[in-house]
Amino acid sequence: MQEIGHWINGEHVAGTSGRFADVYNPATGEVQAKVALATQAEMDAAVASAAEAQKAWGATNPQRRARVMMAFVQLINRDMDKLAEKLSSEHGKTFPDAKGDVQRGLEVIEYCIGAPQMLKGEFTDSAGPGIDMYSMRQPLGVVAGITPFNFPAMIPLWKMGPALACGNAMIMKPSERDPSVPLMLAELLKEAGLPDGVLQVINGDKESVDAILDHDTIQAVGFVGSTPIAQYIYERAAQNGKRAQCFGGAKNHMIIMPDADLDQAADALVGAGYGAAGERCMAISVAVPVGEETADKLREKLVPRIEKLKVGPYTAGDDVDYGPVVTAAAKENILRLVQSGVDQGAELAVDGRDFSLQGYEDGFFVGPHLFDKVTPDMDIYKTEIFGPVLSMVRAGSYEEAIGLAISHEYGNGTAIYTRDGDTARDFANRINIGMVGINVPIPVPLAYHTFGGWKKSGFGDLNQHGPDAFKFYTRTKTVTSRWPSGIKEGGEFNFKAMD
Structure with a gap:
């Protein structure tokens, strides 16, 4: 029987915990694979690799990061049927619905090609005498996504696209019920030019979730699932000083x-x-x-x-x-x-x-x-x-x-x-x-608007995709700059003023 492991430092690795969860074919009720459940040590190794890889990736200019997103879009389109086939076999949804799952995630990646525009800061010339002021949007570092079984392509893409386009490294913890598609997406990102280590896919259960929430290196967590777990993750992340956007149930x-x-x-x-x-x-x-x-x-x-x-x-x-x-x-x-x-x-x-x-x-x-x-x-x-x-x-x-x-x-x-x-x-x-x-029954916004619920359907100040995603995955740094002037009144240059 197939054993599904993890994606660490740009390659598939087998799990070492000896613990596994069953992956079913929902149409037949048969177990079709077993997925490894990570240990704390495996999570630590993935985070350490991500932190090291993020240094160069975060220093890569946004235009080059956007080019990786462009190539990723082409590869997803190339493998659309392959992704949908695997998604259907593990989740059970119809093939057209599975393709829609991939497509709605793909649209967020297309939006992320605009990262250079979204990451532009602000500039004020002459905010005071000889003073300029400007802001920069900089990546957080290592971030994490904890995603649900019901959209095994769309939600991981909603998380990883903006996070990576902003210059972060990401730890992705997909649902253990249908884990294969996020691993396939990691392969495509590598093919698109994403450096090894920038995206890690770690399969696991609550032990892995808690390891993410308690890890000092991880700066932010995005979650989609049930309301009780969304609230748990939001509160524990906040206690550990992390940003969190957690989306829960609905009626x-x-x-x-x-x-x-x-x-x-x-x-x-x-x-x-x-x-x-x-x-x-x-x-x-x-x-x-x-x-x-x-x-x-x-x-x-x-x-x-x-x-x-x-x-x-x-x-x-x-x-x-x-x-x-x-x-x-x-x-x-x-x-x-x-x-x-x-x-x-x-x-x-x-x-x-x-x-x-x-x-x-x-x-x-x-x-x-x-x-x-x-x-x-x-x-x-x-x-x-x-x-x-x-x-x-x-x-x-x-x-x-x-x-x-x-x-x-x-x-x-x-x-x-x-x-x-x-x-x-x-x-x-x-x-x-x-x-x-x-007169629209399912009002899911397109990728350039933001997705998020109110009340017990959402915890956190910023929503998924759209401009909010770029705000969530970056910090704003504001610089106030003053350079001494060597120009005398009347236009004569004063060399002593420059000493």
């Missing part, structure tokens, strides 16, 4: 107004709620139709669409709408929450509990579920399910609907479907959520 609401195009809204809900088996932090998991008539009509349109969804392995190609969830434990948790919804009185309009795929009975497949008449006190409303489950919460008015989203503890993304510009404008201005869609 994204989509409000459907009576004037909305309900066919458009229903299509959006199906794509946003069930795509990638619901394993997306920007998935719509709560539909909030305003008014009983709107709710009844929306349900009529949703049920047949959901019942027609095709669930299967990524090898089935474009004939599949979504694949399995990542592990058996994830499947069990989803079905447990579904049962809690039934027990607590929600109406299960589409029941996918008995779904089974012939020939893949041991795979981690979960059928689509639709709940109606969900109330805010139910577990399926309060908890991030991270599966193919959509809940309808009926609201009597716009104010009640927006109040649901405002009062929920998560604030990652939200959307409204309406034909009324005034309502949409009010919604965008009042909602206390980081990313807002108006």
Whole structure:
């Protein structure tokens, strides 16, 4: 069986801990590989190598660093299918979805080609008599990224691109559930011209995470995952004097107004709620139709669409709408929450509990579920399910609907479907959520804007990608400079003044 190790100092190395985690094929339920879990000694070696390599990389001018990003873009495009194939085999998402995973990460690397522009400082001529003032953006040194299973290409690229373009070295700790793609990206970066040691990929579990958080050399940590772990990492990083940007869970609401195009809204809900088996932090998991008539009509349109969804392995190609969830434990948790919804009185309009795929009975497949008449006190409303489950919460008015989203503890993304510009404008201005869609179900910003949630969906002052990423991965140094003048009044040069 394949053993997956680490990427240290520009090469693949085997793990030495003797500890391994299973890497599954989610479609079959079979273990396809084992990934090594790093020791403290392995982490220390990687950090030491990164710190040494960063000295020259940080001194490399931004234009040359950008050229590495340019070459990296070309190589990702060259190997797009290869990356997506491996991603699908370990995560389970469909091949088109896997390519989208890589593509959205690639767009951030494309943005990082603009590093010379983003890293320009400011200059003030004659701030005082003979005094100039200017600022410089300089790299932090060694930084770390701790990334989740649900986007094994996109999130590592979101972390490594800006960090490396800014002149830092990076320790990447990907999810042990699907670790291969980050290692493949490290190979491509080396081929693109990144010096050995500047990027290290260390596989591991909580022991590796704590080693990152407690290491004196590591200056900043970026994380994406669940809220409890995001808060833990943020607090421990802060206690150790590190910068941290930590993004957690979500419960994204989509409000459907009576004037909305309900066919458009229903299509959006199906794509946003069930795509990638619901394993997306920007998935719509709560539909909030305003008014009983709107709710009844929306349900009529949703049920047949959901019942027609095709669930299967990524090898089935474009004939599949979504694949399995990542592990058996994830499947069990989803079905447990579904049962809690039934027990607590929600109406299960589409029941996918008995779904089974012939020939893949041991795979981690979960059928689509639709709940109606969900109330805010139910577990399926309060908890991030991270599966193919959509809940309808009926609201009597716009104010009640927006109040649901405002009062929920998560604030990652939200959307409204309406034909009324005034309502949409009010919604965008009042909602206390980081990313807002108006007739757009999953409002993930493009790479040159910033991505981040509010409330318990995000911890830290700066967000991912866009200008915030360049601020997060650099420090500003401000220089005040005064040079004695040798020019006398009237223009005659005074040589004594220069002595």
